[in-house]
Each structure stands twice: as C-alpha cells, then as structure tokens.
Amino acid sequence: MALLLRKKGVKRIRPLQGGLHAWRERGYPLVTAVLS
C-alpha cells in the first residue's frame, strides 16, 4: 500500500508502528465507525 501511494506521488508516508493493536494497547481512544 505504501509503495502504491508513493507511486501516486504521496511522499510523506508514515506507517504507524504496531498499527491499531498498539494504539489499543496504550489505551488511547477509539471510535466506532460504520462501513459506508
């Protein structure tokens, strides 16, 4: 995905270390979204 974005000209790409799992483990807030 990151490679694809770079090919499309997006340069400042920053993957989130640990992803959603790490965010959740730190106890940071989450919101429930509905799939459109």
Add this chain to the structure above:
Amino acid sequence: MHSLLDFLLRHGYVVLLVWVFAEQVGLPVPTVPLLLATGALAGAGRLSFFASLFFCVLAALAADTIWFQLGRLRGIRILQLLCKISLEPDSCVRRTEGVFSKQGARSLLFAKFLPGLGTVAPPLAGIFHMRRRRFLLFDSLGALLWAGGYLSLGYVFSGEIERIAERASALGGNLLILLIASFAAYIAYKYIARRRFLRELRIARITVDELKKKIDAGEELVIVDLRHSMDFEADPETIPGAFRMDAKELEEKSDPLPRDREVILYCT
C-alpha cells in the same frame, strides 16, 4: 527434469507428501513441475496416479488445516505471520481478501491455482469462522482439482515430458544448475527489494505516542485505516479522525490523498 524423474522414482510418494506440504505451508518451492513429472511417471506406468493424487491432497489438506486452525485461534494476526513468509505479501493478502469477500468458500476451489493465494485462503477461512466441515469439503475439492489437474496434464503429455527430460539430460547437469541458480537469483532479488523498501518505511515510522501528541496538538494529518472491509466489519473500532480506504479504492483513484500533509497509514 530427468533428475527430478529419477529422484521421484527413488523416493516416491514421500517426496510428494513433503514437497506439497512445504509449498502449502508457504515455503517458496515450485510444486507444478513436480506434479507434472509425477503425472508423467503415472502415465508411463511407473507410479500410481490415484496414490499420487491421494498423497498430494493429504499433504495440502494437512497444511491448510493447520493454517485454518491458526486463523481461528489467532485471528487477523496470523496474516502478519504470512506477510513475513510470502515474497509478495501485500498484494497476495490483499488479492485473497478481495477474492474471499466475493466468493466465500468457493474461493477455496480455485485459490491454489493462483500463486501465493492458496496459502492465505485457509487462514482467512479460519479468521472468518467458516464451519470446519464446510472448510474441509471445499478445501478437499480445491486440492483435488489443483493436484488432479496438474497430474492429469502430466499424465496426458507423458511422452512429451519424457522427451523434454531426455533432451535436458543430454544438456547435462548444467541445465539443472542454471535453473536452480535462476530460481535462487529471483528469490534473492525479491527479498533484497523488499528489505530495502521496508528499511525506508521503518525509518519513517511513527509511534502511537507521537501520533497521539500530533492529534492532540491539532496538526493537520491524514490518517488512513487500510484494513479490508471484511476486517473492518469484524472490528469496527478505529482511530479518531481516520478514514478507511482499501487497496482497491486506492488503486482506482488517481489522486487519492493530499500530497502536502503527513499521511499516517495503519492496519491491524
């Protein structure tokens, strides 16, 4: 090919069992030439077609059941493990999720014909809690079609394969060395290219603490939840301010995201 035929004749079905199992577990070993060669030997009456088919299906089913169980037990994290094994992890996982969301259990029937996808489909079936009996039925049929198809091809073209083997033999061991070297070079190239790109990304990674600070400071960020719709449905919680965009949408849009802002990507 001639050496492969000799090797197969010497060690028979054990080779088939181990080789097919290794490939289905996710190791990058080419199985199609082995199945064709086995089919050719069956055509020449030197191996049993149905015994070969049985061992292939057994090996595939054993490996797939392990992945299925791991998918059930470990959930989406098991795909992260597959990412480490596969040579084309991102596209392979993405494509399989796409196929799986459209076809469901039927995707198990043809997943093995698409390189890499055969390994990802069983854990996905486990992740999405497909019933075990249904999984075993469709996976067995898929393995039967896959192994049966290539074995039959080898069986039908047995004479031609023997001739190719004889010519290859006439060229000596150099051909085998060339083939092995080409395969090793291909794997090395893919591995190095991937490591290089991952190193670049690793340097740019953002920690969750850093992201939280940026959000609290009101920085203008673009946060993208890259999970596939199936993963998202299974766990609809997301980071505040993030929007979901999967690979398909990204590929279709020519200008998907603003280029002047930091783009934070995350998945599971």
